[in-house]
Amino acid sequence: MRIVDFHLHLPLSMAGGDVHRALHLLLGEMDDAGVDVAVAIAIEASPEVVRRNVTPEKLRNAIQPLLYDWRALGHPSLYNAMVRPREALEDHLRLVERHLARSEDVARAAAASGGRVLAVASYCRLNSVEEYIERLERIASMGPLIGVKIYPTFHFLRPDDPSLEPLYDYMESRGLILIVHTGCDPGIWELPALCTKASPRYLEPVARRHRDLMIVAAHMGSYSYLFPGIYFADAIRLARGNDNVYLDTSATTLHQVRIALNKLGPEKLLYGSDYPYFEGLHMKDIVEAYLAFRVPESVKERILHLNAEEILSRIGVKLALPRG
Ligand SMILES: [Zn+2]
Known part of the structure; x- marks a missing residue:
C-alpha cells in the first residue's frame, strides 16, 4: 500500500543541526517503514515571544489548580515549574531551542529529497504578517512548500486572531494548506492555562471565512500527557461541520482514530507519525500498527494515502508515487 505521512519533522x-544529514536519517526511516512521501513540518518558537508571554509568576499561577494532581507532580518539568518556576522556564526555553527546525532548512531538505518530502513552514511571531508573507515567498523559491503551520501554544496566538487574516487570504490565493497544532504541547504547555488557545474551536471562524483554505487540525485536538483527548470533541465537531477541514492522526491512539472514524467516516483523516517525537518507537512500528489496524482495507487506503493524495492534487502538487 502507498503511504503518505502528513505530519512529521526533520x-x-x-x-547535530546538519540539514543533509537530517534528510538522510529521515529518508532511511521512511524507506524502512515503506513510506513513499512525507510532509515535513518546520518548528519555530522564539524564546523572546515565550518570555514576553510567560513570567515565572504566571507559570506559578497556571500550575496552582494542579497542586493536588499526582500525575502533574510526577511530570518532571511541571514539578520543576511548581517548585522553581524561574529555572523551569529557562530549562524549558533551552528544550524548545533544541527542537527548532527553521522553515528555510525544511524547504532546503525537501528540495534535495527527490520528491519524497514536502515542506510546511512554521509561522513566526517575530515577523509582522506582511514580513512573514515576504519570507514565505522566499521559502517557496527554495523548495516544495505546501503549507504553513501555526502553533497556538508556542506562538501564544489563537488561530482566529484578526491579525492573521492577511496571511489566510494570501495562503488561500496561493493554495497553501493551513496546519494548526491542536491539543497541549510538552512541558509547561501541558498546563490548561497555557494550551487553551490550541483548541480546534478557534479554527471554526477561519474555516467558515476561508472556504478555499484547506485546514488540518494536527493531533485531532487530542495531544496531552495529563489530559489525553483534551479537545478531541471540538476537533470532531469542527471537521464534521466544515468540508475544508481535516484531522491528522499524529500523536493519537488507534482507539481515538476508531472513534473519529465512527463519527466522521474515513474521508477526513490523514495519517501522520510525528517522527521523530515518539519515544522508543520507529516510524516502521507506527506504520505496522496502522497496517494491522482492524478496519476495512478501503478505510486504511483513505487514511494512509488517498485523502492526502486528493488534497495535494487539489493544490496542484504532483506526486511521484509508485502504483498500488
Ligand atoms: Zn508534530
Whole structure:
C-alpha cells in the first residue's frame, strides 16, 4: 500500500543541526517503514515571544489548580515549574531551542529529497504578517512548500486572531494548506492555562471565512500527557461541520482514530507519525500498527494515502508515487 505521512519533522537535533544529514536519517526511516512521501513540518518558537508571554509568576499561577494532581507532580518539568518556576522556564526555553527546525532548512531538505518530502513552514511571531508573507515567498523559491503551520501554544496566538487574516487570504490565493497544532504541547504547555488557545474551536471562524483554505487540525485536538483527548470533541465537531477541514492522526491512539472514524467516516483523516517525537518507537512500528489496524482495507487506503493524495492534487502538487 502507498503511504503518505502528513505530519512529521526533520530530525535536525539528531543530526547535530546538519540539514543533509537530517534528510538522510529521515529518508532511511521512511524507506524502512515503506513510506513513499512525507510532509515535513518546520518548528519555530522564539524564546523572546515565550518570555514576553510567560513570567515565572504566571507559570506559578497556571500550575496552582494542579497542586493536588499526582500525575502533574510526577511530570518532571511541571514539578520543576511548581517548585522553581524561574529555572523551569529557562530549562524549558533551552528544550524548545533544541527542537527548532527553521522553515528555510525544511524547504532546503525537501528540495534535495527527490520528491519524497514536502515542506510546511512554521509561522513566526517575530515577523509582522506582511514580513512573514515576504519570507514565505522566499521559502517557496527554495523548495516544495505546501503549507504553513501555526502553533497556538508556542506562538501564544489563537488561530482566529484578526491579525492573521492577511496571511489566510494570501495562503488561500496561493493554495497553501493551513496546519494548526491542536491539543497541549510538552512541558509547561501541558498546563490548561497555557494550551487553551490550541483548541480546534478557534479554527471554526477561519474555516467558515476561508472556504478555499484547506485546514488540518494536527493531533485531532487530542495531544496531552495529563489530559489525553483534551479537545478531541471540538476537533470532531469542527471537521464534521466544515468540508475544508481535516484531522491528522499524529500523536493519537488507534482507539481515538476508531472513534473519529465512527463519527466522521474515513474521508477526513490523514495519517501522520510525528517522527521523530515518539519515544522508543520507529516510524516502521507506527506504520505496522496502522497496517494491522482492524478496519476495512478501503478505510486504511483513505487514511494512509488517498485523502492526502486528493488534497495535494487539489493544490496542484504532483506526486511521484509508485502504483498500488
Ligand atoms: Zn508534530
